[in-house]
Amino acid sequence: MYKKMRLADTIRVAPNLLGGDVKANVKNALRDKLEGRIDKALGAIVAITEIDAIGEGHILVGDGAVYYDATFDAIVFVPVIQEVIEGEVVETVDFGAFISIGAMDGLLHVSQITDDFMSYDGKNGRLVSKSGGRSLGEGDKVRARVVAVSINEREPRESKIGLTMRQHSLGKMEWLEEDKKPSSEKAQ
Numbered sequence: 001m002y003k004k005m006r007l008a009d010t011i012r013v014a015p016n017l018l019g020g021d022v023k024a025n026v027k028n029a030l031r032d033k034l035e036g037r038i039d040k041a042l043g044a045i046v047a048i049t050e051i052d053a054i055g056e057g058h059i060l061v062g063d064g065a066v067y068y069d070a071t072f073d074a075i076v077f078v079p080v081i082q083e084v085i086e087g088e089v090v091e092t093v094d095f096g097a098f099i100s101i102g103a104m105d106g107l108l109h110v111s112q113i114t115d116d117f118m119s120y121d122g123k124n125g126r127l128v129s130k131s132g133g134r135s136l137g138e139g140d141k142v143r144a145r146v147v148a149v150s151i152n153e154r155e156p157r158e159s160k161i162g163l164t165m166r167q168h169s170l171g172k173m174e175w176l177e178e179d180k181k182p183s184s185e186k187a188q
Contacts, residue, residue, distance in 0.1 A: 001080050002102070005042065006052065008071045009034070013057075015064035026070050027051050034074070038159060040151045043078030044103035077103035079149045079161050084170070089140045092127050094120040097136055099144060099163060106161035108144060113165055134175060141173040 011033060017025045030048045038044045055069035079085075079101070087101040096109040110118045110127060117130040126137035136142070148162030165171045171179075 001078050001083055002046070003043075003076050003078055004049070005074050005076055006071065007042075007074050008069065010067055010069050012063075012065045012067055015066075018066060022054060022057075022068070023051055026054055026068050027072075030070065030072060038104075038151060038153050040153045043076045043151070045074055045076050046103050047075045049073045049075060079104065079106070079146050081146055081149055083146045084143060085146060085163075086141065086143050086173075089136060089138050089142060092120070092125055092137055094122070097127060099142060101144075101161070101163075104159065104161055106144070106146065106163040108142070108163040108165060112147075112163065114171070115166060134172070136172055143170050143173065143176065145170060 009030065011026055011029045013022075013025045013029055027048060030051075034045045035047060036045065050073045052071040052073060054071075057066035057068050059066055085101045085106075087099040087106070089097050090100045090105060091098040094110075096107055097113070098105045099108050110120070113127060113136060114129060114134065116134070118127045118136070119130065120126075121128050121135075124137070126135045128135045142165060144163040144165045145167060146161060147164045148160065150160040152158040152160075169176065
């Protein structure tokens with residue numbers, strides 16, 4: 001889920017930027033420091049959108065930079081358990097598929113794709129159902145539910161988001177469209 005949050009931080013503006021537009025320099029410094037960062041409490045900081053207030057600058061002994069206390073708005077991505085998300089398959093492997101759900105990727109384990117048994121077709125890079133004739137591969141659009149969240153702010157690549165599509169109205173978008181059709185149209 002994307003949220004707009006009001007945050008506060010102290011930001012360092014390098015000495016070579018002094019004399020320029022303070023608001024622009026603070027915003028750029030905040031972007032460099034925070035955008036793309038994952039915080040356990042906040043989620044993934046996607047963008048710094050607006051500076052609300054900038055306090056007086058402070059200088060530390062031995063550092064030529066100026067430190068400003070700033071209040072600003074940011075867009076953050078927070079994966080929430082039981083949230084239904086739509087995303088795109090970015091990679092398939094023998095144990096499942098990685099789904100891009102915005103600022104992060106989630107893992108859709110092979111056991112959570114359908115009720116049918118899915119096996120990995122390494123030659124074509126797809127997960128294929130045993131009896132249903134369905135497959136899931138890179139670029140496919142899906143709707144899934146978040147079932148597990150484990151954020152690791154020290155090693156963001158170690159963060160884990162578990163997904164499932166084994167519930168009503170979840171799955172590959174093409175499958176959902178097929179399921180909407182009356183049974184007389186499906187037979188054709």
